[in-house]
Amino acid sequence: MISFKKGLLLALLLFFLSISTDARRKKILVLHSYHQGLNWTDNITKGILSVLQPEDNLEVQFEYMDTKRQYNKEYLDAFVKLYRLKHKKIPYNVVIASDNNALYFTRDHQDEFFKDIPIVFCSIDQFQDSLIKGMTNVTGITEDIDFKQTIEQALRLHPKAKNLIVINDNVTTSAIINRNHIKSFWPELHTNVHLKFLENLSIDELVEKVKKLDDSNIILLINFSRDKEGNYISYQENIEIIRNATKLPIYSAWEFYFGEGIVGGMLTSGVKEGQLAAELAVKIINGTSPDSIPIVNTGYNSFKFDYNQMKRFGIKTEDLPKGSFVLHQPPTFLSKHKLSLIIFFSFLALLLIIIAYARVKRRQAENRLIARNNQLKTSRNRLLRMLDANSDGVWEHNFIENSTYLSKSIWEKLGYHADLVQNKPEFVERHIHPDDLKVYLEERIKLETRKLDLLNVEFRIQAKDKTWMWLKARAKIQEFNEQDKAVNLVGTLMNITKRKLAEAKIKEDEIEIRASEKRWRSLIEQASYEIIIHDLKGTILDVNPAACKWLGYSRKELIGSNFSQLDQANDLQHFCNVWNKLNQKNPSLKLDSIQKRKDKSTFPVEIQLSLIDLTDSKLILAVASDISVRQETERKVLNAVIEAEENERKRFATDLHDSIGPLLSSINLYLSALSKANPNEKSEKIILASREIVNESLINIKEISNNLSPHILNDFGLKDAIQSFIQKLNLSDDIHISFETKNLEGRLNQQVEVVIYRVVSELINNTIKHAGAKNIQITISLENHSLNLVYIDDGIGFDPDQISSKKEKGMGLHNILSRIKSLNGTHKIQSNPEVGGMMTVVNINLK
Template sequence: MNLHKVIDITIFNLLEQKYGKVKFDLIIVSDNDALLFTIKYYHRLFYRVPVVFCGINNFKDSLIEKYRKWFTGIAEETDVEGTINIALRLHPDTKRVYVINDITTTGLAMKKNLLEIFPKFSDKVNFILLENPDMKELQKEVEKIPPKSIILLLLVNRDRTGNFFAYEESLDLLYPHSKSPIYSVWDFYLGRGIVGGKLTSAYLQGKKAGELAMQILQGKSPSEIPVIKESPNEYMFDYNELKRFHVSLNKLPKESRVINLPESFWVKYRKTLIGITLIFIGLSLVIIVLSINISKRKKVEKELRISEEKYRDLYDNAPDMYHSVDKNGIIIECNETEAKMLGYKKEEIIGKPITYFMTEESRKAQEEFFPNLEKYSFIQIERDFVRKDGSVFTAALNVYVEVDEKGNFIKTKTIGRDITYRKKIEEELRKSKEALRKLSVYLQNVRENERKEIAREIHDELGQPLTALKLSLSWIKKRIDDEILNKKFDETINIVNSLIKQVQNLANKLRPSLLDHLTLEDAIMWQIKEFERNTSITCHVDIADNNLKLSKNLALNIFRIFQEALTNIARHANATVVHVKMFRSNGSILLIIKDNGVGISEDKIKSPESFGLMAMRERAYSINATFDIRKSSEGGTEVILSVPLKENV
């Protein structure tokens, strides 16, 4: 969980609710915030559970002294000094070093190291610290950086305005604006725009943490495992960035690792060379095979006779059941495996109808199916068989149909496998999935009720006092004959008006009151106006039926799906126009939202991390609706929601 984005108590409540009664074997935490959270709530959530930590900056033994019996791990000591040294060595004319850093827990730890290092370079370069920046302002600041400067990017997980950024995202936002070389101390920036540096490897941190975890799971106590305080750092560089700033590979430390190096002749033409070699070898083999073909033929004939004997043995002792039936459904052959599975001898099986060994239900299905079997060359079916002792098992049958040259049925060749256990697991999975879906619907209803209650409290507890304040200010203003004071009163009243509007907007975002007092159509039109106002994207709306009488729950779920679709367009589509249609069709309500943006990829549609799409599908399921999203052939993305009226109105 990302503790940079969510406050401690929220994570604690979630974990306590979900895992309060679960006993873990081990917990792995990464980053200072995660470790501090674990220590803070250790007695309440994870008491006596072994903890392995990694990625901890400025680690001190006192941090875990109280819990050393249960805690061990690996510290993350970044080599800022090493990175600055190599950067100045590769760019000897550097006059200024711009350091970019945030004020998260890790960022503050990095700053402490910086302040200790700065004096060592005071006679060489000037340091400019860009701390806790606003991302947009930082982009402009980076563009203004003069020549003979380098950038040392530490962290921008959160900017001054409260926006959060993934590690890679912050660099992606800054790189296009930089004309100066960018260095860092983290390997996750490599390949995304930094020249390099003496980098801390997150991969090696995680690998080492995993090794420590395995020792604990194998029985070793955390207190017996020393905390690793030397972080595995190494020189790493990006060839593309080295080339961009005219840095020779010869200047790099010998132990450096360089990515994106140009391909060698072998690597570049490897497939062609391998292909030519294989063709040559193949032709040589053909010549050899042809030369020995005559002498080998007799040997093959002998091996075939031996093979037939082996085949019979394999056939009878194969792990799967095997049988053949003639055109009358009579068993003409079976292997020992099938005989054992049914509890009979082969002689008791051969000559009987295959339906003799089936349950009543499967017997009827087989009798209806068998006359049409000659239409197939291969088919897969499932049948329930009855053993000699009366027990039943389910078998998956692969039926191959053998016909003569005129297409007339001769016999079947059937391979079967006992899938009783698999069927049981499938049924349990189906029930689990259904239970999860019901839980999802319940959580959605809880969330909507909470939104409604919060919106009401915001309106009552903030909106009404602000309105009263506005009226009081207006009353006082009318009774004061002072131009300066009246002007100040006007300014204050305007501020109160602005606050009232903000409260109303916040309440509407949480729970549009239109859903409670008007119709779904009115709520959709309101949301479209808000969307156009906030995004400048043009919307074309066609609602064919304005007299839909829907339950509040149904209207709410349709509206939330529509709302999420617009949110996805605003975030990802890069669209300029959106078309919205809602109409009746064949006893259903059809809602179609289509944009002219970049279009959604199949990977995104199928991704388990597309939580917005997942929520839309679950809402659709809760109202027995069908939900489809796809990339339009005309460009852009199309969302189609079909809600059956018979089940919902």
């Protein structure tokens, strides 16, 4: 009994394993020689996926060798190791090798990686049997680039050309092969046109040479993927460079240049090569031996021309080879209205036939109506239910009669007259997009064979104006006959065109956004200035490498921290007030500040703040530049100006005291002598008045001289000079000034004493002149090589931001701040016109 149970369990296990194995998808590896994003490679991928994606039992993986940009032994050895890690243990059913380098890789490593795995190659330039010598299980698509026909047509369409300029890098393997190939057949053309090659050039050299070409030249663009300096150039870049450098006609042999500025040529299609290779892979998956499949060398080249370029060079459509495809060609009247004319004349003929056979057809119609009346009664309720469920339309397929019916509303939306369309499977399926038809038919068969309960498929159907409408079809089998065969299915149709267009637009926007973000990120990463992005709360969201280098933090440390933590001069509240001033009318502003590094050292910066107004949020872009050198230069210049100014004050004060003072004293002596010479009463009054004026002038000259260059400041220092200045003012009852010092016993640097004295005197003068204060408190302290000045008054108050922005005459507040700045000092002014009062704090580091 136990052995029987074990046997049963083993049998069930083997059964489920066999089901799991059968259900596994077949694996296909697409090995590209080049990189994703290269037009040629992406076109091959597009062609492969157009065939393989509809197959439910296939799983496709991609690997990119990137040999267009990297191709040396060290890199290839590393790629072998990478392939061994990623793919060696995966049981691939087919490997598609795209371009020569991928084929060489599968050939050179067949024993290790591809033993017993079928190989399908495609896009093999200048294919020879020797390329696959020794390989088994291999077939594929060659790539015979038809340069000869392209050149023949270019010479024929431009009979006045004297030179054919071939642009080629002559660096890559394919470029060298193509160059030699053109040289080999050139004598067969029997032309007087000279063949010239532009190769082994840098990008700038190529542009310069192309610009110098005159109208006697035409250009054939072969390959310019890498210049002589080793710089990689994509196909899109090289056609753009050449197109912008010349107005000459450009021809090529590759379809990825089509529509980008070339006239045309016998173009090789990467999409078509990818489709052909994928079709061979499907045959192999379905059991066909690759060795029995012949190598395909046709079907991917065709003449294609750009009508916009043809118009530039006077090329007519009738001059082109027969069967050529012309892009952007405006439709002729006949082709534009062909369908309308056919419908009109068909309708007219149908109308004549109807009139001629009206009586006969009426009787036949009556008979058919009677016969179908019973059928209509049966389906009436069913159709009514479907119409109520969906307003876009209904459809029905009868498997017995092999007929397909789409409701009138659908045909009208497609632009057709509903009474004239043919409700036959062939007519309906002819209007369904080829890429969707296969899925539609497969799903319908599954529903017919009871593999599905509900058909649910989306497809495109062509309107009368050649546009495409997306429909979503849902249907169920309504009836089976006695032989259990499906009779008919009915369902609803929903117009989902807007949704599909929106999805496509979203994908396009995503691609554009990613490209824009990549460009933006590149600019940010390469900038030499400090760049920080943060929100309106100061939380840092992103930084560039320069910011990390300047501040000494890693990017991980900076992101998530607060911008104000990096600033020594301003707190978060101050920054918030500044950020809130930014708007659409005032999107940016500058401010000077001091930033601190991770090692606690500081450096001065000028910060440019700009508003980034997003749809759902607002961010701040802060760009900071180190202004240490600029500030040092400004300080030196300012110190020189202040020193010159103080010297001039001293000179002027000395001149007043030593020159004008003695003259006035002499006049006073003469007036005294004159008063003793028995003057009359009138003369005595005049002499007395003159002596009073002279004495008053002497006093004023002394005061002016002292104010210009206080001798007490020069002789006794800052403390005594300020006390002397305050004592004179305290003689008045209008204001009281208190003055205190701490640790200010010795003398300071002369320039520091002069600046602090000027700052205190100017603050007092401003208070007396503008504030209407009654009391002033002044404190000067010296602590740890730091000189601190605190000035407080109880005046009416003011807005410091408005005052500091004005350019005043004389000393003024602006001049005070400049003098503090000359000593590398800092200042803060706090005042409020509503509360009143003012406090100024000045700090100067004497080190």
